[in-house]
Amino acid sequence: MRKTSSDTSKTGVSRRSLLKGTAAVAGVAAATQLTGGFPTVWSQDIKDLTLRSTGGPWSHFQLLENMANEDLDFTVQLTPVGLDEIQKRGLTQTGSSDLFEPAYLQMKFFWPTGKFMPWDTTKLPEWDKVVDLYKAPGKIWPDAWFGQGQNPSTVSYTSGPDTNDFVEAGSTQWLTAHPVLHNADTLGIRPDLIGRPIDSWAELINPEFAGKAALVSFPTIGLMDAATAFEAAGEITYGDKGNMTQDEIDYSVERLIQLKNDGHWRALWSAFNESVQLMVNGEVVIQSMWSPAVTAVRAQGVPCIYQDLKEGYRSWTTGHVLPNHLEGKMIGAAYDYVTWYHTGRVGAMFARQGYYVVTPDNTRKVLPEAEWDFWYEGKPATVEIYDPFGNLMEKPGTIRDGGSYKNRMGRVAIWNSTMDENKYLTRRWAEFIAA
C-alpha cells in the first residue's frame, strides 16, 4: 500500500545516483548481481524489501516516510517512539527494527553492547559533504566552540568492522553512528510575562521566577542545564559540566533540592508536548526548550522566544545505528536510505521544521535561496515562511530566534552527554526528585 503513490514519481536520475552508492556497499552477494551494470535487476530484487526504522517523533513521521517511499526502490517504515523507548528497544529488542536513531548521548549505552555494526565511510557517497563536527577535530567550523561534555566526534568512530570501542575522531573509516540531525537548545521564555531582556542561563535559577521555572526530567540534561545556570550565576566553576565529578554532582543536586524546597521548580517535564503546554498555559515562563517547541507555543498564539544567551547553547545530535542482524541486500537498503537522507530533499524539509540535517551544502541545493537565508543565515524573511506541512510560520520581516546556523552550532557550550559517574548521578537525581 505504501508503494502505490510512489511508483509513478520515481525518477531514474536520482535513483541511479543512489544505486551507484549502493553498488559499492551491498556486499559480495549483491555486488555480483550488479557487475553487469543492470540496476534494474537490482531494483527488482530490493523491491520487496521493507526497511524498518525506529526513532523519535521529531524525525519519524508520515511525511518523511512518504518522501522515502517516493524516492527509494524499497519500502521504508518509520516507527516514532520516545527517546527512552528508542533506547529500550535498541538495547533489549534489537531485532525489532532495521535501524535505530538514538541521540549521541545514548551512544555509550548502545555501542559497547556489540549489537550494532559500524558504517563504512568509504561506502557512503555523501560522507565528504557531512559537516566537520563528526570528523577530527570535532569542530563544525574552525572557529566554532568544541563544547564541554560529549562532543559528537568523541563517540563517532570505532577501530574496525567488528569492534565495539571508541577511537579518536577520523582515525578510521568506521562510524559507530551515521549522523542524521542536530540542533541546539536554549532557554525558552515568555517575554510578555517576564517583561525584561534575558541574556544569561543564570536567569533559570533567579528567585524572581520561583514557581515559574521548569526543568527537563531526563537526569543528565536537567542536571547540565542547572549546572550551566549555577556556573553562569558565578556560584561554582565546573571542570566539565558534561562530565562532572562526584563532588560537582553533589553540589548541583544539593542546590537543586534547595531550589525545590523554595518552590522554584513548577514542574519537571519529559515530553516535547509537556514543555509546550507548560508555556502555553502560563504555568512556566522560563525553561530550557527545543527550538520547534518554541515554534509550537507561538503557533498557538502565545508569545515565546528561543532566547540567545551569552553562555551559548546546549546541543544534541542523533544518528542511525545499524543492527547486527542485517545482511546482504538489507544492508544495502540501509546504506541507500541514510545516503538519501543526506542528498538535500530531506535536509530542506527538516530545515523548514527548524532542524539541521548534517549535510547543509546539499540542503542548500534544494532549499530556495529566500528560505535558506531565513533558516540558515538568520536574515529577515523576504517571503512567507511555511513549515513542511504547509502551515504559515513567519511573515516577511521576521528573524529566526537564535540567529544563524553559525550562531547556534558555532556556539555550543555543552553537548548532551552521558557522564562517567552515570550511576552515581542517577541515584542523586532520584534523591532530588524524592526530596
Added chain:
Amino acid sequence: MVRVITSALRYRAALQISPLSLALLFFLVGPVIMIMIMSFYEFTGFMTVPDATLENYIELFTSSLTGVNYLQTLKMVGITWVVTLVLGFTLAYFLVFDLVELRTKLLLFLLCVVPFWTSSVIRMVAWVPFLGKEGIINKFVIWTGISAEPLQFLLFSEFAVFLSYIQIFTLFMMAPLFNVMARINRDLIEAARDNGASGIQILWHVIIPLCKPGIAIGTIFVVSLVASDFAAVSLLGGQRVGTVSISMIIQMNMAQYPPSSATGVILLVVVLLIVGGIMRMVDVRKQL
C-alpha cells in the same frame, strides 16, 4: 447433592481454563520471570552484563532512598485507600439501599463509568485547565478575592495526584461494594431492626461485615493501581513526587535495567504481600 467429579469433567474444566491460563503464562508470568532474571544481571555503569550478582538488591536495601520512596508510595496508597473506601462505600450504599427503582440504580451506576469512556492520560490532562495557574478554579479564586495570587498547590503537587487517583479509583472500590451490597438479604436487616438495632448498629454489625469481601477486592484494586502508577505522578505531580515507580523510570531512562528490575521485583513482592494479607483476613471467594 454430592457431585462426583469424574476424570472427564476434570479434563473438561482444564480445557476450559486453558486459554486464559496460557495467555497469563505467556504475557504475565513469562515477562515477570524475565524481569526477575534481569534483576540479577550486573550493571557496570553503562552496560548490562548477563552475570549473576546480588549487587542490585544489596544496593537497593542499603540505600536510604529506598525507604523514602516506599514511605511516599505507601502514603499515597494509604490516603487514596481511605478516601476511595469512604466514597465508594457511601456511593454503593446510596445506590443499593436508598434507591428503590432498579432503572435509576443502573442509570446512576453507569454515570459513574462515564470517565472511563476516554483514555486515562486524557482523564488526567483534563485536570490541567481546571487546576492550572490560569485555570478555572484559580480564575474564580482571584475574581472573588479569596487570594490575590493563583493557588499553586492545585497543580503539579501531591494534591493533584490524589485528586486524579480518587476520581479514577473510587469506581474500583465502589463496583465490588455495590455487588456485595446488592446480594445482602434484606431479611437480615429487617430482623436486626425488629430486634431493636439502631441504624448505626445495623450498619456496623450487619452491613459492613457482609461487605468485607467487596472491601477486600476493592482494596486489592486500589493498592495495586496506586503502587504501580506512573502517569499521574508524572503528568499531574510534575515529576516532583518521589515514588517507587518514578525511581524505576529514572533508572530506565539511564539504561540501568538491572537495578530498575530489582526495584520492580521488590515492589511486586510488597504488593503481593499486601494482597496476600488481605486474602488471609477476608474470604474473597464468598463473593464469587
